[in-house]
Amino acid sequence: xxxxxxxAILSVFGGAVLLSLSGCGPGSPSSEGELNEEQxxxxxxxxxxxxxxxxxxxxxxxxxxxxxxxxxxPQAYLxxxxxxxxxxxxxxxxxxxxxxxxxxxxxxxLSYYYASLPGADSND
Ligand code: HEC
Numbered sequence: 001x002x003x004x005x006x007x008a009i010l011s012v013f014g015g016a017v018l019l020s021l022s023g024c025g026p027g028s029p030s031s032e033g034e035l036n037e038e039q040x041x042x043x044x045x046x047x048x049x050x051x052x053x054x055x056x057x058x059x060x061x062x063x064x065x066x067x068x069x070x071x072x073x074p075q076a077y078l079x080x081x082x083x084x085x086x087x088x089x090x091x092x093x094x095x096x097x098x099x100x101x102x103x104x105x106x107x108x109x110l111s112y113y114y115a116s117l118p119g120a121d122s123n124d
Pocket of ligand 1: 048051054068070078081082095
C-alpha cells in the first residue's frame, strides 16, 4: 500500500514538470515584439470594445438576457448587425445610438474581436 502511494505522488510530480515544460506553446508573445495584421485588428477591437462591455459583458458574454452575447458569433453576422443598426435598417434605442458613432474600421475590428472570443457553449 505504502509503495503504491509514493508511486502515485511521483507520477503527479512528473506530470507537473511536463506541463511546465510545455508552457511556451502558441499564444505566447512573439519574440520580435511585432504584431501582425490580425493581432493589430484584435487589439483595435479590444480597445473599442470598452464602449460595449457595460451591456455585452467584459468578454462579450452578457449576463443579462436583454443584452445578447457577442462572443464567438461569426464575424460576418456581427458586422452585418452593426451596419444595420448604423444605417437604421434595424433600430434599437440602445444599439442605434452606439452604432451611429462607429466607422467602417471600428465595425470590422469590433466584429473580428468578438468573433475571436470563446462563446458561451465553448469549453474554454
Ligand atoms: C447601452 C447598452 C448597449 C451598449 C453600450 C452596446 N450594446 Fe449592443 N446591443 C444592446 C442591446 C439591448 C441589443 C439587442 C437589440 C435588439 O434586440 O435589436 C444589442 C445588440 C447588439 C448586436 C446584435 C446582436 C444580435 O445577435 O442580434 C451587436 C452585434 C451589438 N449589439 C454590438 C455592440 C457593440 C460592438 C457595442 C460597442 C461598440 C455595443 N453593442 C454596445 C445594448 C448595448
